[in-house]
Amino acid sequence: MKFPVIAFAGVTATVIGIAGIADGDQLRKGLGDLIASAAPELAVTFGNAADSGKGARGTGSQEVAQAQTPPQADTPPTDEPPAVDESALRYFASQGDTARLQAEISRLRALYPNWTPPRDPLAVPRNKDVQLETMWQLYSEGRYAEVRRAIADRQTREAGWQPPADLLERLDVAEARARLINASDLKQYETVIQVGANTPILLTCSEVDVLWRVAEAFAETKRQGRARDAYLYILKNCDSEPERLATLQKAAAALPYAMLQELLSYERPNVAGTLEFESIRDDLARRFVAEGEDDAALAVDPKYLQRIERLVETQDMASDALLLGWYQLRRKNMNAAEQWFRRARDKQDSASASQGLALTLIDRKAPEEAEKVLYPWRDASADARATYMAATANLLAIEPPVGLAGDVLQRIAQETMKARDPATAQQFGWYARSLGQPQTALQWFSTALRWNPDDEPSAYGLAVTRQQLGDTAGAVEIQRLWAGRSERIARLGEPEKPTEAGQVPGPTGQEAQPGAAERGRPAVAVVRRQAGLPARVGSSPRQVVRRTVGCRETLDPNRLAPQAALARGWCLMDMNRPLEAAEAFEVALRTSASTMREDAAYGQSLAYLRAGLTSKAAVAATKSPQSRARVAELQTAILADRAIAAFDTGRYRETLLFLDQLRHISSERTDLMVLRGYAYLRLNRFAEAKRIFEAAAATGNRDARRGLADVSREEEIWPNK
Incomplete structure (x- = not known):
């Protein structure tokens, strides 16, 4: 959102006046320290200049002059008036420059x-x-x-x-300006800061x-604290209201938000x-709430939210x-977010x-309405399409399946084909199976795999559907292709044997109908859009070798003792059934x-990570104290997952924040270096993106080399960025 800024292109007048010289020295020296600390190599030069007695604070239209009190000579007093060069007064008056005229009068006085x-x-x-x-x-x-040339010619x-x-002093300052x-x-x-330090x-x-x-x-040089000090200097010491x-x-x-609150004080x-x-208070409130939309960790003062709420009531925009709505959504306040989004749609869809x-x-598990709401806007943006496909995948995954009108199913199928979305295609396969249409299910599963x-x-x-249709050879071919990658596919068709306490086996030799958890998590999150970036951290940070046979069938774990449930949990993790x-x-x-609780909390956190539920993984990790190694392991996985999720939703500054936090606890993987490079690229920080991609490319990473090409292409499009 753009906010109006009053331009003062004409505020570049010459230096004048030394009224309030002591105060002026103090103020100037304070900002002088600011510049010098930002450019240490200039500290001595700047300090000497600040102490030389040049400059002061003016008021109204007055400006600051470089003037020195004439040395006091040991001569007797005289009544003879001094010889004062008043030519500058006449010229400023003839030009109609009242500001410089008044400044010159103050200087001569x-x-x-x-x-x-x-x-x-x-x-x-x-x-x-x-x-x-x-x-x-x-x-x-x-x-x-021309003045310099005239001086040189005359000399x-x-x-x-x-x-x-x-005249020379005025020239020095004017040229520096x-x-x-x-x-x-x-x-x-950097040149701006250098000249400021020297003048x-x-x-x-x-x-x-x-x-x-x-x-x-x-x-612009990432020294926001110093920028804050400069703005603060003006608000503390300068009086012009505009x-x-x-x-x-x-x-x-x-x-950022916190620094603005200090200035507002x-x-x-x-x-x-x-x-x-x-x-400008309304526009400031809008800016702060928008900043809170980008940063879920930012706690915006309720007074700004209340101001926007009043604006909704009075201006109805x-x-x-x-x-x-977006502010509340970022904070998972879904009920409040839904109300505001509905209010916005009522005013302007x-x-x-x-x-x-x-x-x-x-x-809130209402994907049917979500699909209906977003269908007209599905092509508005990449994010809108990703959200629409997430809605369709969730809609088809509802258990028990909901009856959908033929026109709704047809348009979902058309959009799935157009978007080439494997998650929705997969859910179409399970949906077709639930309706007793195995041939249609085969087509959709095959499409998703393509x-x-x-x-x-x-x-x-x-594989399950081919076996159901009697295509044993087709099922065996899938088992061959997935050998070593999926235990449940490898064991497809084997008889079940109860091996855990409290389990009730199904009929021997029969393949149970896959439950929702076995099908695979629907694509609730916005799908990835950036080619060449690392995959989501969905697998456990390390391989846990705790195999227990006999957990292929579905049962209610509440029927198990804690020890048996823990063993079943690790068995299900080995079979890639994290939910x-x-x-x-x-x-x-x-x-x-305590030991069993620690293992269970650790395992549940890994399971949620594999399922892509990062927030739940973070909560699970706190359910029992963990060893230092496990804490570091889980924090690394959670931060990496959050960084990728932030990038997926276009929150590039938050991506960098998570990656910076990750650096404090572990070395940065090459794929996450590539992610950092793309975050810089999306923020138009080309130099930093190039530096990161070059470092990653040095390891032989192909995605990093692709990133370097992307930087070069963007620099050609935006040469002034």
Whole structure:
């Protein structure tokens, strides 16, 4: 969301005035320390400049001048008026530049306390030194290079002639300002900081435009704390209401939520008696809530949420309701999110509102309504299509199957083929089996495997269906192809034998109808869109060799003792049935034996990780104290999974946050380095993306080499990024 920013392109006036010199020195030196600390190699130079007595804080239209009090000579006092060069007054007055005119008056008063400014600056006689008069004219017109050339030419012609020190000082500062502004416009941010450090006289309230540019340079070079200090300097010390308002707006675009709250604490009442930032308070609230939408860990002050809620009531804008809906969805407050998405759709149906509502409906097990809501918007974006396919997969996976109208089934089938979505194709296979249509099921399972050859539930479904139809050779071929990869496919058709306490066997030699857990988890999460990225961390972080035969049939684990349930859980994990394993581990957690509880909590966390349920895995890991090694193992898997999930949903900054956390507990795998590179690329941080891809490519990783090509292609499209 874009917010209006007041531009002050004209706030680049020359340095003037030394009113309040002591205070000015203090303020300037404070910001000087700020710059010097950001550029340590300049600290000595900058400190010397800050201590030289140059610059001060101005008020109103005044600016900061570089002026020095004339040395006190040991000469007797005289009543003879000083010789004051008033030519600059006349030129500024002739140009109509009242700001510079007033600044020059302040400067001359500071230098010559007994001097009285002329009533009419335009009546000031021209300087008898015509050449010097011309130099001042060029200076007033901003033609600094020509001034330098005129000075050099005159010094060549007239040996011993020296220009006024005031003119030289003004030229130095004006040229520094021009260099800084030019570097800022060209996004040469280190140069901006360098010039600011070398010219502390520019870092005052009279040069707010320069301060903004320095703050921007800090923000763009990832030194947000320093940018905060620059903006804070303005709000603490500068008085222009329009400039203060613009400062807050610029800071809001560059700084995170917490830093903005600190800046807002320096808000003042304005001349009208209201708070000075009230006019942008609604936009700030929208920005903060949007930031909370991107970062689930960010706790936005309820007052901002309440403000948006009032805006929904008073202005009835769908966009405000959407902000609240996505904010609540990111925090798993599904009931509140659903209400706001419905409010937004009532006002203006849109892809965003329909997608958000569909996600809440999927969460509360209402995929039929989710499919209906999102179908008109299924092609609006990649995320919308992924959510729609998740809804269809969940709809077809409902147990017992729901009766769907023919037109609904037809459009789901068409969209599945168009999207080439293996998850929904697989669920079509199970749905067809439940309706007694094994031939149709064969087609769908085969299609799912063609799109995803590693989809074990589809391979299992195809094998079961072929066996059901008497195609023994076809079932054996699938067993051959999946040998060593799926125990349940390998043991298909073998008679069941009860080997666990409390189990009740089915009829010998009969293959049980696969339950929902055996079919494979429906695609609730948004599917991956970025080719070449690492797969989701769905398998356990390490292989657990705890095999127990006889867990192929489905039974209620609540009928087992905790020890038997624990053994069954590990057996189910070996058979790649993680959801059933999680249920078994939950029964094992009921024991009072600490060692068994630790194993059960560990196993359940692994099971949820394999099923892609990261949040549940994190909760399971806390159900019993774990050893340090296991804690590190689970944290690594959970953070990696969350990083991938964040990338899948376009939350690239959060992806980097999870990867940074992961670095603290383990070395970064090559596939996650590639993920980091793509996150940088999506944020248009090409240099960092290239550096990461180069490091990963050095290991021989093909995805990293593909990433380097993607960076080059993006740099060609966006050369100025």
